Amino acid sequence: MNAPLPSTMHFDVQGLIHATAHNESLDAFHPALSSKQWELFGTYLQPFAVTQGQVVIQQNASDRTIYFVETGSLTVHFEDDKGRLRIATVEAGSAVGEGAFFTRQPRSATVQAASACKLWSLNPIRFTELSNRQPQMALEIAMALGGLVSRRLISRLKRIAVT
Template sequence: MSSAIQALCRAVTHNTSYDAFAPALNAQQWDLLGEYMQGFDLPAGHVLISQGAQDRTLFFIESGTLSVHLAGSKGQMQLAILNPGAVVGEGSFFSRLPRSANVVAIGAARVWRLTPVRFAEMSNRQPNLALEIVIALGGVIAKRMVDRLKRVAVT
């Protein structure tokens, strides 16, 4: 497995949260997935996702913690805290609707981005890999929808 994607793979594997992103990927598939994504660092306080934005990018957390919160007329309400190995942006990825919440780095973080264009390329070139990612994302959404509090945190 390439060194670039190893830390994300470890974070996903060690994520034991109820709504964990849990694809069944081998080392070669992780390497392939890494070819379609871009890793980058977020400073503390950086807004990764803006509520209302028209963007379908998926983000996978390698390290650090992100806060999901809803901005309203009475201020902000925190909906969820996402830790390493979690995914965010899945709601807009599937629905094509505007982002439903803000996502901000609580401290320094490292995330990986998978854009819709790169996912489409993966779907054409690596359909089995793309299918496994979609199934794992569907699992995340299904679990978040069962939990009334997390339901609103589907971004």
């Protein structure tokens, strides 16, 4: 969906930093990064906007991109033979797509914008580049995402919300 960007491009990640710092829910993405590390991490991310109702992740798709939510909210739907079942809402300061990223399995749910959103995407190619160039930072990102997965699996309401 999103093409990798050269690592020399700079994007203002201050809004994403603010969103993650102010999300105090169990569903927050909280990597232990300094401001300088966040700025560097931002060079591996692709920012983009979505409109209300736009699908970000389609259930059963093979894409492994992770999406970090700066503004707005996303809804997560599991689709069975009887239609859609809303299973979670993901707010600013959190992330979606971590399940497929880690498992390399098809997406387990559909994610769409509940409102207009600003998102940042990280695809596996860019994460590999980050891992090769900044291994400790990549490990911190992976650990923070792993923590998010663990908290979601503990919560019954979000048990299937690992996308």
